[in-house]
Amino acid sequence: MKPGVYEIPLGTPMMDLLNKWCGGLRPGRKLKAIIPGGSSVPVMTPAEVEQANMDYESINKVAGSYLGSGGFIVMDDTTDMVDALTNLLRFYAHESCGQCTPCREGSAWMYNILCRLRDGLATEDDLVALRDLADNIHSRTICFFGASAAMPVQSFVTKFRDEFVARVESARAGLPAGLAVAK
Ligand code: SF4
Known part of the structure; x- marks a missing residue:
């Protein structure tokens, strides 16, 4: 990839930004997720990225997310989503x-709670509490910073739920942090 500052026309396909402007992912890697507006907006899955254009309406319609600051965070398939959210x-x-x-x-x-998840100490109740906390912070604060903290949590645990559940399952099975229960 070629991280940098790019000025592009509104409406450019998001995959064009990734592949044509930024040089694409490293060889052999797959796209796992993009956060399109700094870290304060909902994360996007690869399927959503493929459908979205670089404008406010498209990103919101396709992924319920926002262009925000336009500061892209691109994650490939080596990214652990629990670690990233923590x-x-x-x-x-x-x-x-x-x-x-x-x-x-x-x-x-x-x-x-995320530290406990990351460290293999969390339970299913923690996962419920995490989502509940995020839902109760969003739109209940003086400034938008509260929602900015809540939206990544809400979207990560919804769109990448399997990874969060896997951490709880491995903790219940007594496995060291980072090891998953065999399916
Ligand atoms: S940063 Fe957080 S605590 Fe401070 S005003 Fe904004 S929402 Fe409230």
């Missing part, structure tokens, strides 16, 4: 200014 929430938990309770407490709770 890393994102570390930022939100740290940067919450603390003025309103849902964001101040909720972002820290979500980060703590």
Whole structure:
């Protein structure tokens, strides 16, 4: 890939941005996900990316996401989505200014739950609590930072649910963090 700053016409197919402008993925890699607007908007699956154009309406219609800042985060098939989301929430938990309770407490709770998931210590109840926290932070804060913390959680656990459930299953089976239960 060729990370950089690109000025492109609105409506450019998203796959063109990835392949023609940015040089495509590394050899042998598959696209796993793109976050199109900084880290603060819902993540997109490869199927959604293939259908979307680089404009506000298309991204929202196809993936329920937003162009936002236009800062793309591209993840290939080597990305662990639990680890990736944990890393994102570390930022939100740290940067919450603390003025309103849902964001101040909720972002820290979500980060703590994700750390337990990452470390192979979480239960199914934690997964339910994670989604519940995100739903209750969104639109209940003074500024948009709360929703910005909630939307990645809501979308990751919905669109890449298998990876989050696999972490719970491996924890229940007593496997070390990162090992999955054989199917
Ligand atoms: S939502 Fe905004 S105002 Fe409220 S705690 Fe978070 S950063 Fe502060």
